[in-house]
Amino acid sequence: MAKKKAAAKKPAYSKKIEQALADLVIANRILANEGVIDAFGHCSIRHPENPGRYFLARSRSPELVERGDIMEFDLDSNPINADGRTMYSERPIHGRLYKSRADVNSVCHNHAHSLIPFGVTGGGIKPIWHVAGCIGHDVPVWDIRADFGETDLLVTNNAMGDSLAKTVAKNRTCLMRGHGAVVASHDLKSTVFVAIYLMANAALLKEARELGQVQYLSDAEVKLTEQMNFKERSQNRAWEYWARRAGFKTAVNV
Amino acid sequence: MAKKKAAAKKPAYSKKIEQALADLVIANRILANEGVIDAFGHCSIRHPENPGRYFLARSRSPELVERGDIMEFDLDSNPINADGRTMYSERPIHGRLYKSRADVNSVCHNHAHSLIPFGVTGGGIKPIWHVAGCIGHDVPVWDIRADFGETDLLVTNNAMGDSLAKTVAKNRTCLMRGHGAVVASHDLKSTVFVAIYLMANAALLKEARELGQVQYLSDAEVKLTEQMNFKERSQNRAWEYWARRAGFKTAVNV
Amino acid sequence: MAKKKAAAKKPAYSKKIEQALADLVIANRILANEGVIDAFGHCSIRHPENPGRYFLARSRSPELVERGDIMEFDLDSNPINADGRTMYSERPIHGRLYKSRADVNSVCHNHAHSLIPFGVTGGGIKPIWHVAGCIGHDVPVWDIRADFGETDLLVTNNAMGDSLAKTVAKNRTCLMRGHGAVVASHDLKSTVFVAIYLMANAALLKEARELGQVQYLSDAEVKLTEQMNFKERSQNRAWEYWARRAGFKTAVNV
């Protein structure tokens, strides 16, 4: 019933937008398949033609997300085409990052396991590895308790989203104490890339610390490797690989 | 032969009960697929219409459990419809928890790997992460040796089940020294949820301890996150995801 | 060509033996599928009707072993029906354990990853967990260098096999420094069971040591849990589970 109504009222999107939404579905599955996201977590894109809007799935595990689950929201996270669909309660994470950061066009919120221990022990994640240059020199830690006291740790209103966005500041990544992390980047593919290597870097950094004194990437190396990470060739090579692993057989644009 | 007799004598259950048993089969497969349970361990539900009874599979690995394997027991763990089927020797874990805790409608006993090291080193598991608020402030450790001396560590009679239930007390989770753990919650889906995040929290807590001083969830955060964990939306999102991963393709009620 | 000859000269085995060989194929696949064995390692059974003989695959990775790969050997590890097939160079591990231990009817040699670190740091594996009671109170470590000096660490002749068997002594398990482990038990299913839980116990013991002071199973608990581990019900439940995971769909005898 709800589905029928949704179909009836669905905005007629351009071919360009439909392509972006198809990629968003792929991104959801990649993030689930690579272990960044489990039952929870979500990934969005800014509307390619209307910077005051973003696209995010209805309340559903990312591995199961299909085109029909994608909804449109304004930057206050009000739904444009709800049609009775249940929504993620944490969509203000997305809305407020898009509002505060004109350079951000895709956001991923996740609970990747390797990040949790860093989030509850004061952080300290830095890239040790060329593919992780893109996570940035430092990964700040946001603690919801600082501004909002005792909560269920979810970012469920715009004030919370603004507070988180303030800690994210100009960074591409941020941990959330006792909860997870957020990744905000210039496009969808880079967001997936950063989310996957943020997770991998955390696991390897923990191991490195246990082995001895760690040589982190230098400031210049971080800058140079992040430029390299975001080259079209690197991005496409990784995207094709992850998409195939996630079950998308058709050749992607590489 | 035994199977034929079983078919003949099988109680005629209501549609509601058959739906609950179908979910119990799914829960068995989810727990196996997510690594909570291997060849051993089991999961039960209280009879939805008769609080003096519970349902549990015959002696079989959870990953293989089918509808025809589900048996009915009274709270002393006597079978109602054995029909020659072999039974788990540890069913008193279930019977005595149902007897002592009117609020418990589902029980899972498991040997999830990340829990074993905590059980043999004095415990100390506490939630560090919002999805683990549901495990409770503390996870007690029951040692069968305290009441029963040298044993094979199995909970094979009602006295042992009572002793375990006494340590579980009002908690939702409890470790068993040198053996595993028990999860007891208000319904089947929440039991599966708690079992999975108890396992994940233990693994991440160990890592966090190795990184530094751990910030656990505060008492208030535990209360607030467990309320949030048990909301229908959270439970259904996770259940749909885990059921699909375990091979149940048909849409569940979400 | 070689295969045709093999078929022509194959001894005509009884139905009982053929069943045992079918189970040996399943055991090979289970051990590979559960991660006990990778490209290397092997598993054998004593001839059910002739204690002076044993069955072991030709030189092939266990995951790929089929009925046609199984060869018969005497206790000096001479082939009875080679038919040009290449043999494992380490078959004396099997021959000499069968020779020295009338109670042993199945042997598994493996390089399970969790065992290697213990083998090169002096051992110390003891059961911490009821399903690992079957590995025995202690797991000795054999170092080929003690009797044979500098070698490639392989057990390639009967003298080496005798030396290893002397260290195994009356135990069911033994580590081999810089190499792997051996499991020797009263039948095939128990050998698979012990191999899997020896591997799991080592991984969990390492974690437990990192958490704090470890409570091992007491001597009496080891005895009582190993009796429990080897009950037919336990063995069959685990075997059915592992066989199904390894792709054997047909119901096993449970």
Added chain:
Amino acid sequence: MAKKKAAAKKPAYSKKIEQALADLVIANRILANEGVIDAFGHCSIRHPENPGRYFLARSRSPELVERGDIMEFDLDSNPINADGRTMYSERPIHGRLYKSRADVNSVCHNHAHSLIPFGVTGGGIKPIWHVAGCIGHDVPVWDIRADFGETDLLVTNNAMGDSLAKTVAKNRTCLMRGHGAVVASHDLKSTVFVAIYLMANAALLKEARELGQVQYLSDAEVKLTEQMNFKERSQNRAWEYWARRAGFKTAVNV
């Protein structure tokens, strides 16, 4: 379009070379399937009939590489048959190792996770295990910063390739600080073998160090085990196993 031109201009290779290229495709998939390589990393062979040339895939994730992706290069890493295909920027790793080492006929560059922590903490990998004898007594660490200062860590020109080759020297393996590793061996199968066990040995060495004082293989044991590792029987057994796991069903030459 590019593909059509490629087909038209493709050199006519001998049957022997086509067989070698088919094996190179298998090697790419094995390395991906065993976790040595993810989206990035690559594996090459020297031209079997022309030592001044080598074969390497176009810029594509190894798991997806097909016969049509394989390109031919000279030792300065100029393409012989580019046909518009995008190339790996790090092909000088391959070219300069072939140029400096007449005994090397296959090279693998990878970012296997277990190696990264060693590369940023001063190295120290040595074989602890007979299947890892082939990695050599020592695994040197190359730091691109020593000769080239601040970079994006990629080996993108011949001078960088020469510098790396100088550190590799006569070894079969070398770590690259903040980046990954290189394996250079006498043929394709041994390169795959060394890459897989270099990765496994690093993970197990870390665990062993955490358990206590590590007994490494002695110098003589390293020599004897590497001879043993490279015997045709060992190589073929492992290759058949890994190829089957990677989805190549047809029997290989064993």
